[in-house]
Amino acid sequence: MCLSSPIPGQTTNGKGGTNTPEVSATNGGPCSLGEGCSSRTNGDLKHRGRHTKLDQATTEATEQHTKDEDNLGYKEENAVYKENNAKLETKQQEATVNEEEEEEFKPQIRWPDLIAQTFLHSGALYGAYLLFYAKFYTFLWVVVTIWVSGIGITAGAHRLWSHKSYNASLALRILLAFAFSISGQRDAYTWALDHRIHHKFSETDADPHNAKRGFFFAHVGWLFLTPHPKVAAKRDVIDMSDLEADPVVMFQRKYNVPLFALCSIIIPVLVPWYFWQEDLWMSFWINFNMRFTWTLNVAFFVNSVAHMYGKRPYDKNIMSREAPIVSLLAMGEGWHNYHHVFPWDYKTGEFGSYTLNVTTGFIDLCARLGLASGRKVVSPDMIKRRAAKCGDGTRFLSDDYAHKDQVWGFGDRDLPREDLAELAKMQN
Ligand SMILES: [Zn+2]
Ligand SMILES: [Zn+2]
Numbered sequence: 001m002c003l004s005s006p007i008p009g010q011t012t013n014g015k016g017g018t019n020t021p022e023v024s025a026t027n028g029g030p031c032s033l034g035e036g037c038s039s040r041t042n043g044d045l046k047h048r049g050r051h052t053k054l055d056q057a058t059t060e061a062t063e064q065h066t067k068d069e070d071n072l073g074y075k076e077e078n079a080v081y082k083e084n085n086a087k088l089e090t091k092q093q094e095a096t097v098n099e100e101e102e103e104e105f106k107p108q109i110r111w112p113d114l115i116a117q118t119f120l121h122s123g124a125l126y127g128a129y130l131l132f133y134a135k136f137y138t139f140l141w142v143v144v145t146i147w148v149s150g151i152g153i154t155a156g157a158h159r160l161w162s163h164k165s166y167n168a169s170l171a172l173r174i175l176l177a178f179a180f181s182i183s184g185q186r187d188a189y190t191w192a193l194d195h196r197i198h199h200k201f202s203e204t205d206a207d208p209h210n211a212k213r214g215f216f217f218a219h220v221g222w223l224f225l226t227p228h229p230k231v232a233a234k235r236d237v238i239d240m241s242d243l244e245a246d247p248v249v250m251f252q253r254k255y256n257v258p259l260f261a262l263c264s265i266i267i268p269v270l271v272p273w274y275f276w277q278e279d280l281w282m283s284f285w286i287n288f289n290m291r292f293t294w295t296l297n298v299a300f301f302v303n304s305v306a307h308m309y310g311k312r313p314y315d316k317n318i319m320s321r322e323a324p325i326v327s328l329l330a331m332g333e334g335w336h337n338y339h340h341v342f343p344w345d346y347k348t349g350e351f352g353s354y355t356l357n358v359t360t361g362f363i364d365l366c367a368r369l370g371l372a373s374g375r376k377v378v379s380p381d382m383i384k385r386r387a388a389k390c391g392d393g394t395r396f397l398s399d400d401y402a403h404k405d406q407v408w409g410f411g412d413r414d415l416p417r418e419d420l421a422e423l424a425k426m427q428n
Helices: 007-012 021-031 033-038 042-050 052-068 085-103 111-131 136-162 170-183 188-200 215-224 229-235 247-254 256-276 280-303 324-329 336-341 358-368 380-390 417-427
Strands: none
Touching: 111 136, 111 215, 111 280, 136 170, 136 188, 136 256, 136 280, 136 358, 170 188, 170 247, 170 256, 188 229, 188 247, 215 280, 247 256, 256 280, 280 324
16 A cells, blocks of 8 residues: 555656556545545634645645656656646546556567567477487586576566665676676666566556466566556656666666677577587577576566465465475575565575575675675564564464474463563462
């Protein structure tokens, strides 16, 4: 609820009514000032007369301010269109039309993307078959490139650039941008933008891979279907100023295509051919298609499996789950119920074990080397409170901490102090 409360402000600014008519409708009650004012006491209303001019001046100042920058960090100069009355009216008319269209929204197949995904996946199967005939070093090379590109996604695009859960030095950011380019998952800016939308509007029409639309859509369908209009609308309102100020991110975004060709195709394919004379044909299917598709699917598992199968110890009201198998494959990104509740925690999970959270180990190592700092965590008390309030009751049941708060009976020194006080009262 709190997540969407800034949006009505957005509707009144330079974006016109195009983006969020639905939000205004749903949040109008608690967030709208209009209703509250009319129901005030006579005393309050008396003051309103005296304050009219002042209010008007304040409103004008506020309007001027929201034209420059709203409370989401939205910048008017970056807007696709600039606000003026004529355009605003046109946009409002369009919004009405869009509302009608939204109800009838039917996703269309984007054929070039579907063909690309079909090529990647069928080529990956062929690559997996060829791996049986490849040189041993080629196999090792695949593992290394999967691991390095995986760190680029998890420690880079995800925990650093999407969530700002720690700070990275320039050297580390360059390293992560290079590693992320190997993964071939577009540019880190676009990745982080979609991921921020996914968190902020999770499991709604505005979620790019809304898990409520089924496993297949959340897994891969969203990549070759036209996005819901609300997804496109939300792309305009997410604050990305921090990434726009990062020259490494903007460089990687600007040169995304040549970087993709170099880091995701040329280097992975040519290294085995040049250094240990692997067959070039085999190297292509294994080191591009298979390696690329594997990483892609592991990332997809977080959107599909970790939103559908598993426990919800921290908040049972959201779809994201704790999925240890996804954590194993995705270097620690499967603790997804925790992550959606506390997205600023650099560990993306409650516990510090590196076995099912390799990325946390990597960030801790970087911190020791002086490359990372400001790692953000959540206090045990905050976790406990949230789990008690919203969790499904499974916190601690399936790990080393199981039964940590259990006692053997009366006289156990681990009995909580409040319980002891109450017991003492009952005995008197
Ligand atoms: Zn996230
Ligand atoms: Zn998620």
